[in-house]
Amino acid sequence: MSELLLHVKGLSCERDDRMLIRDLAFDLHGGEILQIEGPNGSGKTTLIRILCGLSDDYEGELHWRGQPRHRNDDRFRQEHLYFGHLTGIKTSLSPRENLRWILQLKGVGERGPALDTAIETALEKVGLASYEDVPVYALSAGQKRRVALARLQVEPALLWVLDEPFTAIDRKGVAELEALIQQHASRGGSVLLTTHHALDIPGLRKLQLGLGGGQWALN
């Protein structure tokens, strides 16, 4: 078995006096893909926001690579990638500028030409080869989404936390993204994602959240 990355035990979350998640437990190893499923209001996004560190309204254990996450927070920030409903792409900047900013925040050491070639390759892979320097507001909704997805090509991270990554992309894009997720897992990374898509990925694990917080199932 590969390394245990994320360890969750007894995780509960209460919001506005309503139990949203109760006593949740799961482990995520390197190479695993976990899909979080559930009806609207079952706390998928809340769970994602807790797991990636945006929200700290939870009780219970949350470990990253063998240590409580609040204690190796710096490492977790360095090693995960969060892709949310809002993509963090600025429409007045070009795809190149957007990606460069994201990579700089992540502390990617490359500078100048090396960084530029890496970004160009990533944009080419998501089908935006000649759009590197077009302002994002001039792109279509699907293309905007692809700019954000180019992060997955170029941003170094061990754990991908993806909240509804398949929104607004076409069928070909879905297939490419599925392949990318599998590729990431095969290289030892792991992926946590929510989606309503029926995913065609062998070895996919599912975490089923129910309404009312009490019920959840892992298979």
Next chain:
Amino acid sequence: MFATIKRLYHQFGSPRYFYDMTGKMLPWLIAGAVLLIIPGIVWGLAFAPPDYLQGNSYRIMYIHVPAASLAMGAYVMMAVAGVVVLVWRMKMAEMVARSIAPIGASFAFLCLITGAIWGKPTWGTWWVWDARLTSMLILLFLYIGVMALNMAIENAQSAARATAVLSIVGAVNIPIIKYSVEWWNTLHQPASISMTSSSMATEMLIPLLLCIFGFYFLFAVLLIMATRCEILQREQRSNWVRQLVENN
């Protein structure tokens, strides 16, 4: 000593314990407030000697000064509760901090009103941009900001944390604001009559001290009552509150 503090902290951190305990304390605090304020006010208004400069008009001091001291003290308390909210994530401190703001604002308002009433015979106008009154006005504005922020955020916990940050920032600024206003005041209005004379006769001072202590008891009573309401509201889904409602 430290162990006792820790135990008390954990006990009062539980809303249920706080509710039960303060229920028992409340009659004593009310008695304390009555026993201090009534003699203090009667003594101050009827028996203390008139001031040689201001005559009888100074007697409003027996309300003005305690209100001023509480308005300031309550803000500092709110900031301390804010630190507890942010550092230890204590739910009880959230409720206390939320309850303090309107009470402190009321005392600041009372202080401004009594100051205006006092100002009329002393300066001949209802309002003078006196350093103390101006600082108190800005303190009232700070309270208003805290209350506005608290009301604007729907989620009780986020509201408590956001107001905690603001009240701490405010508390850090209070001395700076006070100093600035005093500087500004000496610049623009040299030599105005200070309302409280620096040396006060013992016959005037004792009732004033009674009133100040009495007001602190009154503040404690108000704060506990407001916090108890807050507890019932926040904990309305819990079993003990339901039982409490059924039994009454």
Next chain:
Amino acid sequence: MGTELNPAAVNPAVVKPPSMAQGFNAMLRRDLVVAFRQRSDLVNPLFFFIMVIALFPLGIGPEPSTLQKIAPGVIWIAALLSTLLSVDSLFRQDFDDGSLELALLSPQPLFVLVLGKIIAHWLVTALPLILVSPVLGVMLYMDADTIQATLCSLLLGTPVLSMISAIGAALTVGLRKGGVLVAIIALPLYVPVLIFGTGAVEAASMSMAFGGQLAILGAFLILALAFAPFAIAAGLRISLNG
């Protein structure tokens, strides 16, 4: 091709721990570029500042002695209001497009990124206003010394105003109706800056030394630089948590 930039870099150990300067520069540069692409944000606070000041003589009368007397207060209050107007957009756009979430989750300390953002915001919204203030000073019959004091006091004071209003903006960024609330939160906290800012200008207009007031403004600036970024970062975390 970068050595380890592809998904081959599943193991991020190869990535250097981020330097604070890198995060600060990235934030500062991005915000400046965005501001220059959306020029209305750049010029609106400036026009507001000019118009408010131009309205005072119309409301009070063109008497030079009156205008001279109220000029310090007018310029400072106009600067304060235009800071307040522009600050609502400081975090709002980043909140709406999600880049605030990315900044919060990045390995960079949030207060460093916040500092970069505020400096960019100050350069874009407050600096132009300071640069035109001499012209407005002439229109309000200020003499050369007074104009110099105005410039210096605005240079030292407006960054403090930006920091204070950023605290308000950070605490209210999660709310749809932020505007007036930020004003109510921030205005009382502006008082010391307003007092010493106008104090410096007034002293200069009476041909007195104004170094003391400027020194106090400088002290406020140091305090704000040292503490405000932490309060702002805490506020942003709370706003994004909810």
